[in-house]
Amino acid sequence: MMDSPSIGSQDESVYPTPNSSILLDFDGSVCKRLITHDFSQHEVVPLIEAIFSSQDEVKMIGYLRGDDAQTFIDVIDEALDLPGLSSRLRRKCLSVLCKICGRQALLPRSLQIPLCYDRSDTPLYQGGYADVWKGEHRGRPVAVKALRVYSTSDFDKITSRFCKEVVTWKTLHHPNVLPLLGVTMGKNHFAMASEWMVNGNINEFIRANRDTNRFELLKGVVRGLIYMHGQAMIHGDLKGANILIDKNYHARLADFGLLTVVSDPTNPTTSGSSAKGGTTRWMSPELLDPDQFGIKDSRATKESDCYALGMVVYEVLSGRAPFTPLKDIIVMRKVIEGDRPERPDGPEGTWFTDDLWRTLNLCWEAQRGSRPGIGVVLECLERVSGIWKPTPPQVCEDVEMDEDDWDLTTVSDSSGTVS
Known part of the structure; x- marks a missing residue:
């Protein structure tokens, strides 16, 4: 009797297909x-x-x-x-x-699209693990993100992870999640096309529109994250640069899931500028130092998404990245030791009510089991947005930042910014 492989097995041996001359011992x-x-x-x-x-x-x-x-x-x-x-x-x-x-x-044929950008051109943006071009598909401008692959030693593993993630992305349908239009995959080449976001990311949008309702944008972010978690999917790299604003001024979550492709220790596409593929100042302490928190599996979780969400709220309302202007290596140490962002004062501090600040500190709990569900954050934002009309703060424009602090995975030109 011949043993058959289970779905998800890593055994890559050749097995008989239903049309094979080898007799199978089951029906099918x-x-x-x-x-x-x-x-x-x-x-x-x-x-x-x-x-x-x-x-x-x-x-x-x-x-x-x-x-x-x-x-x-x-x-x-x-x-x-x-x-x-x-x-x-x-x-x-x-x-x-x-x-x-x-x-x-x-991949499903429905995901496969012809190459829709000119690879001979210089990318509009070169990030830690991907390059971004502006392309065109069916007469529409699109953002094309191509993973950077330096070696073929783990090509099969990268391909497997990539296929799993883009299939999951394709099934997500929510007004606060960026839809996937298609994929081009070839030898050492993985590229994903999504709609071009003319309003840029959330940080750029609020800089250009300082009187916008930031609470409404943040509520969209949380709703998108709640939806993703309901689909058993973790974002894993939540930060302002990965939240885009569409033509209807809705926040759209982007760049999720790909960390499972790029953050594997054996994967040559992993960026050296970020810890385990994420962005340091938005990462929870257990992701920065799993051993200290007794965690063997350092992959992102709903709880680490909650921590990052707290940092995003801080980022959007304060107008600056968490722990500005500290360098990443210092931020890592401070977070692991229990330090968190200080409550802003002055004009920008008016956004942070006592209620909101308590909720953010719950998101930043050191032990991930003590953090609230994402719905608690949405409830708080609903309360705060209903009673508070703050004066938009001035955004600090002259803070010294690391190269990857704001725009690790975004690209800007005169017509917009995309992830």
């Missing part, structure tokens, strides 16, 4: 119907339900390769948008889709 007939398109449209959801209800069918998924795997990926990808798909079944579809895309280094 429903899965075969999907990849041969032997079904009508109204049968798709029942067939998918049948696949995930049978061990034989799930085994068959593990054997799919090449064109069979691509067809299965495309059918499941299309099914994710069907109205008859229950939330339970949708989660199963997404989970399997991420695993098979990662394992096979394949």
Whole structure:
């Protein structure tokens, strides 16, 4: 009897496909119907339900390769948008889709777009782990972010992580989350296209529009984060530079998920300017020094997102990055030792009510289990925005900052700034 690989297995051996001459010891007939398109449209959801209800069918998924795997990926990808798909079944579809895309280094055809920018040009922005161009897709301006790959030694691992993350990003639909338009993937080349944000990031927007309602923008940020967490997705790099403002003046979360691609210790694309791929002054203490907090897995969590959210609120309302003007190495030490930003005074301090400041300090608790749920932050912002009409503070323009403090992953030109 032949053992079949489980979905998500790292074994990359070649296994028989449903069309192979090797006799399989299980049925998998429903899965075969999907990849041969032997079904009508109204049968798709029942067939998918049948696949995930049978061990034989799930085994068959593990054997799919090449064109069979691509067809299965495309059918499941299309099914994710069907109205008859229950939330339970949708989660199963997404989970399997991420695993098979990662394992096979394949993406749904719906995500694949032709190269929409000129790689021979100089990037508009060169960040710690990616370069950004302004391109065009279907007559619309787009932002194209290309990961920088220096070595092919871990190319398979990078490709697997990249495929998983962009598939997850594609499924996110929320007015406060930046949508993914498409992906170009080739040899040593990973590029993602998203809508060009003409109003730049949230920091640039408030500098140009000092009388804007910052609380409303921040509430959009929190709503987007609540949605992401509800989809079992962590942002992992939340900061003002990664919050864009669309043409309708809504805050849009960007640059999420890619830290799982770029922050792996074996990944040559990891930026040396940030700790574990994040941006130091927005990172929670357990991410900066996992050993001190008894944490073996130093990946970002909902709790570390909460900590970063507190820093974003501070950043947007004060008009400056957390711990300005300290250098990153000093910030790391201070945060690990328990220091947090001081409450602003003067004109900019008028934004920070006692209620809000208490909530921010809860977000900044050293022990991640003591931090509140993101909904608590939204409730506080609702209360504060309903009773307080502060005078917009003057933004400090002459503070000495590190190169990566404000715009690690953004690009500016005369027509806008994008992530």
